[in-house]
Amino acid sequence: MQGSLIDTLARQGxxxxxFMKYCATLASMMALPPAAGRAMAEAMAAAPAATxxxxxxxxxxxxxxxxxxxxxxxxxxxxxxxxxDAISLDYQETLMAAAGHQAEEALHAAMKANEGKYLLxxxxxxxxxxxxxxxxxxxxxxxxxxxxxxxxxxxxxxMGSCAAxxxxxxxxxxxxxxxxxxxIIKDKPIINIPGCPPIPVVMTGVLAHFLTFxxxxxxxxxxxxxxxxxxxxxxxxxxxPFYDQGKFAKTFDDEGARNGWCLFELGCKGPVTYNAxxxxxxxxxxxxxxxxxxxxxxxxxxxxxxxxxxxxxxxxPADPLKIASAAAVAGAAAGVAISFANRGKKSAAKSAHETxxxxxxxx
Amino acid sequence: xxxxxxxxxxxxAAAKQSGDEAGLSGNAxxxxxxxxxxxxxxxxxxESSAIDLRALPLTPADLDWLRETLGQGQVAxxxxxxxxxxxxxxxxxxxxxxxxxxxTGAVVSEFIEVTYFPELLKAHPDDVQTGLEHLDLLISDLS
Ligand code: SF4
Ligand code: SF4
Numbered sequence: 001m002q003g004s005l006i007d008t009l010a011r012q013g014x015x016x017x018x019f020m021k022y023c024a025t026l027a028s029m030m031a032l033p034p035a036a037g038r039a040m041a042e043a044m045a046a047a048p049a050a051t052x053x054x055x056x057x058x059x060x061x062x063x064x065x066x067x068x069x070x071x072x073x074x075x076x077x078x079x080x081x082x083x084x085d086a087i088s089l090d091y092q093e094t095l096m097a098a099a100g101h102q103a104e105e106a107l108h109a110a111m112k113a114n115e116g117k118y119l120l121x122x123x124x125x126x127x128x129x130x131x132x133x134x135x136x137x138x139x140x141x142x143x144x145x146x147x148x149x150x151x152x153x154x155x156x157x158x159m160g161s162c163a164a165x166x167x168x169x170x171x172x173x174x175x176x177x178x179x180x181x182x183x184i185i186k187d188k189p190i191i192n193i194p195g196c197p198p199i200p201v202v203m204t205g206v207l208a209h210f211l212t213f214x215x216x217x218x219x220x221x222x223x224x225x226x227x228x229x230x231x232x233x234x235x236x237x238x239x240x241p242f243y244d245q246g247k248f249a250k251t252f253d254d255e256g257a258r259n260g261w262c263l264f265e266l267g268c269k270g271p272v273t274y275n276a277x278x279x280x281x282x283x284x285x286x287x288x289x290x291x292x293x294x295x296x297x298x299x300x301x302x303x304x305x306x307x308x309x310x311x312x313x314x315x316x317p318a319d320p321l322k323i324a325s326a327a328a329v330a331g332a333a334a335g336v337a338i339s340f341a342n343r344g345k346k347s348a349a350k351s352a353h354e355t356x357x358x359x360x361x362x363x
Numbered sequence: 364x365x366x367x368x369x370x371x372x373x374x375x376a377a378a379k380q381s382g383d384e385a386g387l388s389g390n391a392x393x394x395x396x397x398x399x400x401x402x403x404x405x406x407x408x409x410e411s412s413a414i415d416l417r418a419l420p421l422t423p424a425d426l427d428w429l430r431e432t433l434g435q436g437q438v439a440x441x442x443x444x445x446x447x448x449x450x451x452x453x454x455x456x457x458x459x460x461x462x463x464x465x466x467t468g469a470v471v472s473e474f475i476e477v478t479y480f481p482e483l484l485k486a487h488p489d490d491v492q493t494g495l496e497h498l499d500l501l502i503s504d505l506s
Pocket of ligand 1: 233234235237238239240241243261262263264268269270271290295296
């Protein structure tokens with residue numbers, strides 16, 4: 001492990017061993033074999049002079065900058081941020097010093113120099129209404145820019161629920177005609193990192209994978225990295241034993257809430273939400289929404305904003321997520337505790353009892 | 364309320380079905396064979412390997428059983444790097460139990476490494492070089 005990254009880290013007070021430990025943990029979180037941790041450490045630390053680091057172009061479209069905040073202002077900025085020292089971030093409006101024509105020049109220079117090789121990160125949705133006039137950069141609609149920059153990209157990372165699924169801009173009645181990256185680009189590998197905002201380590205994990213192996217990690221049916229979105233919040237929730245016992249908080253200040261019981265009846269969308277909050281947590285592992293006493297909003301699922309109300313329990317009618325929720329509830333009714341291999345059982349339970357209700361659970 | 368105040372322990376579903384109160388899933392004993400295989404490989408080819416304990420369907424009880432069964436050997440090292448890490452040899456020389464913790468003390472990853480000496484503990488030549496420069500500085504201060 002030689003090269004400038006390790007020197008940069010050393011200047012920030014991060015030792016080689018801390019870096020190796022970080023990579024080992026990252027590989028473990030991504031369900032990669034232990035040897036991959038060493039490979040990651042070597043590949044990233046080997047990044048030599050700035051010009052030869054993999055080029056990354058980051059385009060912000062119709063977004064709130066929350067995703068950028070999440071990634072760049074994490075608890076230990078030096079460690080999460082170290083991945084950014086291993087790449088050459090050639091265009092990122094929020095972070096770059098250049099502006100105006102200079103910025104556009106940087107974008108086009110990077111596209112030309114790294115044609116077919118750069119990684120494109122997109123945050124924000126793309127508005128199609130009024131010919132894309134709702135969001136323009138340098139006189140071009142987001143749609144035009146995306147198509148132009150995607151052409152020469154090796155792969156695209158759709159960061160945050162807006163880029164991945166349309167997100168909040170797409171919420172009913174979708175005034176700007178917002179769509180996701182994958183609605184437009186069909187001929188490039190795209191990985192979705194949904195979340196409103198996404199968890200920083202998911203982003204760094206995907207970047208580290210790309211830097212090390214030159215490819216995107218394994219994905220699920222919704223284009224998300226399986227390692228982080230393989231299980232529901234509910235499957236890994238520490239309040240799950242209360243759910244299994246039918247102990248639910250009914251309001252935010254009742255005895256159940258004070259005792260830390262399950263938040264299902266207060267609208268928790270954990271059972272139908274695939275994300276890593278319950279294990280990785282937020283703010284450097286300090287806590288996560290359910291631990292702070294609030295149900296999961298389902299922010300990493302498509303159309304979470306229109307899923308029938310944040311405080312409405314999943315089993316209530318008129319709920320677009322209903323079918324999936326019946327499956328999850330049935331799994332619990334069948335007595336499946338938190339386990340690593342309960343998915344087969346869950347689908348069996350799903351076909352066995354399609355319409356389990358909360359009342360059944362409380363018996 | 365603090366998490367550990369909740370008087371409930373999660374018991375693995377598989378263990379529940381087999382009626383095992385202790386929460387053992389039966390997955391840990393199999394690991395001993397795998398470790399033996401890796402130790403044989405180390406002897407035959409000198410190749411080190413590791414098992415990611417987080418990647419396996421092991422309950423806390425399974426981990427405890429494995430840790431206890433493998434026992435504590437003669438060597439234990441502590442590494443302070445963005446949280447504490449412990450690397451301790453089990454009673455089987457060459458089989459190391461490695462636990463990484465973050466700044467708040469939570470376990471972030473855990474491995475069994477089968478190796479003559481864990482890579483993480485070795486000093487890198489570049490770091491030795493840096494240390495040497497420091498030593499030279501100390502020596503020049505003497506005069
Ligand atoms: S419903 Fe929500 S609070 Fe209850 S166990 Fe599931 S994820 Fe946890
Ligand atoms: S707990 Fe749910 S709503 Fe909250 S950040 Fe995680 S996935 Fe999103």
